[in-house]
Amino acid sequence: MNRLSPSFSADFDDVNQEIVLTGRMRPRSPDEMRGVTDLVRRSLDGSSATVYVNVKRLTHMNMTAFRCLANVLAGACAENPGRMIVIVTSSVITWSAPLFKTLAADQPNLSVEIYDSAFYPGQTFVEDESFIPILRTQTKMTWRHEREILPRHGLREGLTVADICCGIGDFATLIKRHFNPARLVALDHSRKSLEYARRVAADFGLNSIEYTYGDASQMLLADNQFDFVTCRHSLQIFNRPDILLRELYRICKPGGRVYITNEKNSHCLGEPHSETIRWTYEQVARLFSHFDMDVEMGPKSRRLLNDAGFDAIQVESFMVTNLDGDPRDFADVIEAWENVYAGQMAVRRGDPPDFIRRFRQGFRDHVLAALHPKGYAGWPIWAASGRKPY
Numbered sequence: 001m002n003r004l005s006p007s008f009s010a011d012f013d014d015v016n017q018e019i020v021l022t023g024r025m026r027p028r029s030p031d032e033m034r035g036v037t038d039l040v041r042r043s044l045d046g047s048s049a050t051v052y053v054n055v056k057r058l059t060h061m062n063m064t065a066f067r068c069l070a071n072v073l074a075g076a077c078a079e080n081p082g083r084m085i086v087i088v089t090s091s092v093i094t095w096s097a098p099l100f101k102t103l104a105a106d107q108p109n110l111s112v113e114i115y116d117s118a119f120y121p122g123q124t125f126v127e128d129e130s131f132i133p134i135l136r137t138q139t140k141m142t143w144r145h146e147r148e149i150l151p152r153h154g155l156r157e158g159l160t161v162a163d164i165c166c167g168i169g170d171f172a173t174l175i176k177r178h179f180n181p182a183r184l185v186a187l188d189h190s191r192k193s194l195e196y197a198r199r200v201a202a203d204f205g206l207n208s209i210e211y212t213y214g215d216a217s218q219m220l221l222a223d224n225q226f227d228f229v230t231c232r233h234s235l236q237i238f239n240r241p242d243i244l245l246r247e248l249y250r251i252c253k254p255g256g257r258v259y260i261t262n263e264k265n266s267h268c269l270g271e272p273h274s275e276t277i278r279w280t281y282e283q284v285a286r287l288f289s290h291f292d293m294d295v296e297m298g299p300k301s302r303r304l305l306n307d308a309g310f311d312a313i314q315v316e317s318f319m320v321t322n323l324d325g326d327p328r329d330f331a332d333v334i335e336a337w338e339n340v341y342a343g344q345m346a347v348r349r350g351d352p353p354d355f356i357r358r359f360r361q362g363f364r365d366h367v368l369a370a371l372h373p374k375g376y377a378g379w380p381i382w383a384a385s386g387r388k389p390y
């Protein structure tokens with residue numbers, strides 16, 4: 001990395017024709033920008049076709065820096081109209097895209113791309129408002145198990161904790177109330193879910209949870225700062241869980257632990273009507289896989305943590321059932337799944353009405369099993385954690 005000041009750096013990756021600018025770029029004079037502008041000019045001069053300028057982790061930029069960069073880029077556009085310059089930015093840094101778009105407005109061969117507006121196939125479903133009922137009902141059911149499980153994985157009072165892909169923040173509020181962490185960051189990439197989370201936290205008078213909009217696969221959080229990092233039901237909805245795990249590892253302190261939960265949907269079960277239920281959940285696994293998500297990930301947790309460099313790995317599984325409290329709560333989870341999986345995802349995949357009818361039937365039979373006075377309904381989950389080596 002070419003650190004050009006204590007607070008910012010610039011680099012060129014000639015394999016990908018990518019200029020990477022990172023940090024807080026707040027020079028007091030154009031002189032302090034010379035290293036950056038020289039590198040950008042040299043990199044552009046030596047490249048043809050398309051050059052990418054990656055500003056995904058350029059968190060701050062003052063007008064002195066912007067003017068210097070804009071001059072070099074505009075000059076390069078005029079000199080070589082056949083070469084495309086693509087500025088790749090992120091929705092997480094709110095000022096960035098609007099500012100760079102002002103530059104693109106005058107340059108036909110310069111464009112701005114917001115990389116995290118459509119960066120993996122299942123993103124639109126899980127970030128949508130209609131996913132909120134799923135998250136709300138699920139955590140209500142899993143907490144009674146996880147409350148007992150978490151201390152076995154090292155969670156105790158007074159730790160610094162991050163819940164990555166926090167959804168509507170209900171898990172974070174439970175952590176706050178039951179484990180009273182010294183610091184609690186909860187990060188997600190759904191603005192709708194975070195709005196909901198902030199509202200719930202305010203209703204409960206919990207004002208110390210740091211709800212943060214961000215991309216879990218490219219976080220702006222610093223290295224080595226959390227004792228305990230959680231990421232629940234979320235590695236399984238990423239097409240590249242290894243990238244996400246690398247980030248969880250990075251922000252965890254040496255000696256700290258990363259705790260993940262994942263499902264194996266095809267193992268959801270119920271009696272009576274075990275056959276229709278089994279068929280439907282096998283289809284759930286296939287449906288998610290169509291959108292590049294692996295809801296069969298649970299038993300793979302040990303391998304994933306191992307491959308990511310963790311040691312002292314612990315894995316356990318638990319079954320959420322209709323006998324855990326009010327069976328209606330279990331039925332609510334299944335109805336929320338049916339609405340999104342059959343009502344939206346199968347429709348988006350283009351499934352015919354006959355398939356959707358049969359698909360829905362398995363969820364309805366699962367609800368019936370949950371509410372039947374002699375019935376049994378289950379949803380298996382794998383909880384695993386690994387320690388970041390010292």
Ligand SMILES: C[S@@+](CC[C@H](N)C(=O)[O-])C[C@H]1O[C@@H](n2cnc3c(N)ncnc32)[C@H](O)[C@@H]1O
Nearest residue numbers: 127135165166167188189190215216232233234
């Ligand atoms: C299945 S939900 C799980 C939410 C929560 N952990 C829970 O168990 O209730 C997955 C969450 O990941 C979030 N998410 C998806 N892509 C993300 C990304 N790139 N960065 C941060 N969060 C993301 C979604 O917005 C969603 O809230």
